Amino acid sequence: MVALKLRDCLLPASLVLARLCVGGIFLIAAVGKVQSPGAFADAIRAFHLLPPALVLPTAYALPWIELLVALYVLTGFLARPAALAAGGLLLVFTAALLDSLMTGNTNHACGCFGPGAGAYPILALVSGGSTVTRWDVVRDLILAGMAALIAAGGAGTLSVDRIRQPRHSRAEAYKARRRAHS
Numbered sequence: 001m002v003a004l005k006l007r008d009c010l011l012p013a014s015l016v017l018a019r020l021c022v023g024g025i026f027l028i029a030a031v032g033k034v035q036s037p038g039a040f041a042d043a044i045r046a047f048h049l050l051p052p053a054l055v056l057p058t059a060y061a062l063p064w065i066e067l068l069v070a071l072y073v074l075t076g077f078l079a080r081p082a083a084l085a086a087g088g089l090l091l092v093f094t095a096a097l098l099d100s101l102m103t104g105n106t107n108h109a110c111g112c113f114g115p116g117a118g119a120y121p122i123l124a125l126v127s128g129g130s131t132v133t134r135w136d137v138v139r140d141l142i143l144a145g146m147a148a149l150i151a152a153g154g155a156g157t158l159s160v161d162r163i164r165q166p167r168h169s170r171a172e173a174y175k176a177r178r179r180a181h182s
Helices: 002-035 037-047 052-075 079-103 121-127 134-153 160-164 167-180
Strands: none
Touching: 002 037, 002 052, 002 079, 002 134, 037 052, 037 079, 052 079, 079 134
């Protein structure tokens, strides 16, 4: 019975924590890149993965997509699709980072947090520095795991999805969980 109560508390709390982490990181990353699309284009160019004609459109569009995903994840509005989008983006970013590591093209920052990442101590720690490292891959995989948790578990408490759920559906879901654990 105690284990049941502990799990009933931990899952909603972990969903909210995962939403805050993934959404917060995406928000911080997007704001830096929206403010300086030229510098972000240079960061994209450094990976040598996109044709030159696609670099600038990507540098303008991607930060706005990240911003939208961040807002959806943070508020818990359509949290599962938003988490899937975040996870998909993170896997693409991870693939680009792995390509850089495997080809030895590491003498550039990952560009994850825009040009001003080094100015803030905590952001500098998370961003990984001025070269692409294994830490960048690990960070993105941890965030992808958190996004997967949100996609599987939903928004949890303190979310727009929870508010939008009809009251009778919440009561039925609660009763079903109680029956399953009895």
